[in-house]
Amino acid sequence: MIQKFWLLFAIVISCLFLKPEKTAAQVPKEEEPGIGVVEHLGETLPPDISFINEKNEPVKLKDVINKPTILTLVYFDCPGLCSPLLDGVSDVIETMGMELGKDYQVVTVSFNYNDTPEKAKSKKQTFLRRHSKSHAKDWIYLTGDSANIYSLVKAIGFKFKRTGNDFIHPAVVTILSPQSKITRYLYGTHFVPFDVKMAIIEAQKGLARPTINQVLEYCFSYDPAGRKYTLQVTKVAGTIILFFSLSLLIYLIIANRKKKKRIPANE
Numbered sequence: 001m002i003q004k005f006w007l008l009f010a011i012v013i014s015c016l017f018l019k020p021e022k023t024a025a026q027v028p029k030e031e032e033p034g035i036g037v038v039e040h041l042g043e044t045l046p047p048d049i050s051f052i053n054e055k056n057e058p059v060k061l062k063d064v065i066n067k068p069t070i071l072t073l074v075y076f077d078c079p080g081l082c083s084p085l086l087d088g089v090s091d092v093i094e095t096m097g098m099e100l101g102k103d104y105q106v107v108t109v110s111f112n113y114n115d116t117p118e119k120a121k122s123k124k125q126t127f128l129r130r131h132s133k134s135h136a137k138d139w140i141y142l143t144g145d146s147a148n149i150y151s152l153v154k155a156i157g158f159k160f161k162r163t164g165n166d167f168i169h170p171a172v173v174t175i176l177s178p179q180s181k182i183t184r185y186l187y188g189t190h191f192v193p194f195d196v197k198m199a200i201i202e203a204q205k206g207l208a209r210p211t212i213n214q215v216l217e218y219c220f221s222y223d224p225a226g227r228k229y230t231l232q233v234t235k236v237a238g239t240i241i242l243f244f245s246l247s248l249l250i251y252l253i254i255a256n257r258k259k260k261k262r263i264p265a266n267e
Helices: 002-017 082-095 117-130 146-156 193-205 233-262
Strands: 050-053 058-060 069-074 105-110 139-143 161-163 166-168 172-176 182-187 221-223 228-230
Touching: 050 117, 069 082, 069 146, 069 193, 082 105, 082 193, 105 146, 117 139, 172 193, 182 193
Parallel strands: 069 105, 105 139
Antiparallel strands: 050 058, 050 139, 069 172, 161 166, 172 182, 221 228
């Protein structure tokens, strides 16, 4: 009786935690996540989006994007993923064998409307001190007001949430064609040079391609009181419970089979 109870318990727990998870890119529009990415492959960015560059000059995004573009969405005071994301882009620039400024460009846009051109300039200078200064001309930093930021993130499908003075957001770069067409999404903070190179070549041709690796990275849950990102205890506990439940289930199945083999056929 006890054995049957634990077997039933293990099955119930396993069913609860083994529900298939959908990536943000796979969630239907009616179930769009509050945080994540809803891919808009093949769609074109609105032509009227305006921003301010790090020189405090107003620019139209469609005029800035005149070649294949690696678009990064960050905010300048991010304590989590933004700097590693930009580091990852810089690293792949150095290793993929294409010429920045000739074959492609990088555009970094702050999705925090409180960020200013002065802060963009400072962030860019700080970043370039750690990396090649030859990136300066063809790595463009932009800031803007809430309306234009909203238009851009909506067109990209980039979803984030403000928490205190910070944001919970995904780590992703968007590849754009010279006509501002979305041709690829690349997730995470580290990028394979071959993948980025192929994405840029496809963007030059205007070819939209799905991304095989759609695993999103997020900033940890933010604790405004402690001003730090905290481990998500619920997920960790769920993983531990799932592991032990599956172990127990396997043990009981094996034990039950062995018991049946030991029972004489005439009983």
